[in-house]
Amino acid sequence: MSAAPGASRPAAVPIIRSMCLLPERASTLLVVCAVLLVCAWPPANDRSLAVKFLNWAVDPTDELPVLPPPFALGAGDDPDAVATHDAQVQAYDTRYAQGGWTRRRLEWKVAQDPFNPATERQVILALGIVTAFAFWRVARGHSN
Numbered sequence: 001m002s003a004a005p006g007a008s009r010p011a012a013v014p015i016i017r018s019m020c021l022l023p024e025r026a027s028t029l030l031v032v033c034a035v036l037l038v039c040a041w042p043p044a045n046d047r048s049l050a051v052k053f054l055n056w057a058v059d060p061t062d063e064l065p066v067l068p069p070p071f072a073l074g075a076g077d078d079p080d081a082v083a084t085h086d087a088q089v090q091a092y093d094t095r096y097a098q099g100g101w102t103r104r105r106l107e108w109k110v111a112q113d114p115f116n117p118a119t120e121r122q123v124i125l126a127l128g129i130v131t132a133f134a135f136w137r138v139a140r141g142h143s144n
Helices: 012-040 049-057 079-097 100-109 117-143
Strands: none
Touching (some): 079 100
């Protein structure tokens, strides 16, 4: 049976439409959370994708100096190596003394993951499980 051409839609349509939107939003949120978890997942001996992106984002042109490592034993005997090392330290200290955003960029350029990779993986896995459980509860609640 079809409705008359001038008749309005039944009141149940907006209710059904609102019930269908929440699982759609929840599935989008689930995908976003999954991508974030993958980006935050640290490999065995390196930085996570999120930290690598942060390192690159604060200095995409690689113009900021990096503080060189301390001299190894016996490396201080070469005057050219000492002069090069001192120039790198002075360039870093000059930029660091500018303070503010420049100092923060220098720190973030060499930032590492904040936790031990094993601990970070456990926390990320727990967040993934909680997110999946919340999605399951929302989807199950709207299918009844």
